[in-house]
Amino acid sequence: MERRTLTEQVLEALRKAILEDRYPPGTELQEVALADSYGVSRGPIREALNRLSAEGLVTIRPRRGAVVTGLSKQEFLEAYQVREALEVLAVKLTVERADDELVAQLEQYVSDMDEAAAADDIDSFFDLNSSFHKEFIEASGNRRLQEVHAQVIGTMGRYRRRSLVLRGDLRPSIEEHRQIVEAVRKGDPDEAAELLAHHISVPQKRLLELTEAEFAKDFNSAEVPFATTAKEL
Template sequence: MTSETSSSETGRRARLENVTLWQRAYEYLREEILSERLQPGTELQEVALSQELGVSRGPIREAISRLAAEGLVTVRPRRGAVVRLLSKEEFLELYQVREALEMMAVRLAVPRLGEQDLATLEGLIAAMSRYAERGEVEQFFEANAAFHAHLLEASGNQKLRELYGQLLGQMGRYRMRSLTLRGNLQRSVAEHAAILRAARRGDAERAAHLMSEHIRVPQGRLKALDADELAVVAGARA
């Protein structure tokens, strides 16, 4: 191997290692934000994060840049980055996009649903009902998310799933808290059950319409919130 080739290989390995480092930092910070361990308004200090993760500041900057592109953080010139708090308008726009994507997913999924799919969805609704009765919001959220994810998967449209994943990346930390906008978790259970009944009949348009109504419920409550109430739902205040 020539010295030129060796140098090129060393450079390639260094680039790959750096990619791994920023991805590790990105995944760590993203999870911290979505889990609300890093709440809106929290400053992301490069030096502290570099020491905590055992990497240089370069990968930290790249990770923050990616998070900013996803709308999870705001980079302020000469002042560093902070975890973003979405405005009411941005929050509503995300719900509108989610509504459109999930309606499309339902239209595509219904003709493709088999008995096993329907049984899985039925089981998730039963789980939601149990959790709603017990007031177990976190468990309810997980079963609710699984119901929607199953329909997205059943759509068979990879690009749709990718777009939906990007959307959840922006609104992920708000989704469980937004369940409080519904007021009554049992109402949500009934809405999911109605969607499934339409799907069982093979009525894709009816199922899509019901999905639209289901997603619009928290939108209506969101519009009525003032700034302080929105901050609580968004996790910026306890």
């Protein structure tokens, strides 16, 4: 019947649910409840939770169950720093292997972002933004880098809609993207790296200005005071 294993199916479904914010940070993921709703036994659920914990999406407290991981301001900032280092590496590697096709693809993303911004279509904008950055990672040709980056992004990505406040006006962001593409076309790895580093540092600096409380308000609203429990699906 099903080619894939139950664990994989559950894993995918849970990951999707967490990334789409249907299980917000702080949600308790109880094995029996999940087993009931997915119609499987606790075994596959436990395995899936284990792997999600390795991805950083859930935290397992021994003998006390699993909860959807929430990032503090400090942790979010730390993730940003790592992400910056990884993407700077990616862009350096990519510039050396860039071809016309890649440049065209990147330009396409930028102009699509332009349209999305003009239409105030925030969701599309962020999707395009993610694709733009991911393009560098994949074009780098370094699979390990892809894995590690996906992991870091995974824990941050859940917040992306809320993080509009960090980015502020979209137009400067698009212009920054455009400059990065230009540096890639010129084949200047150092300039591209510097531009990218600056681009990523913008929301980082905004983040620093927020107090922990303001951060919690915008980013972890579901975490306090009563943690909801995962139900159904």
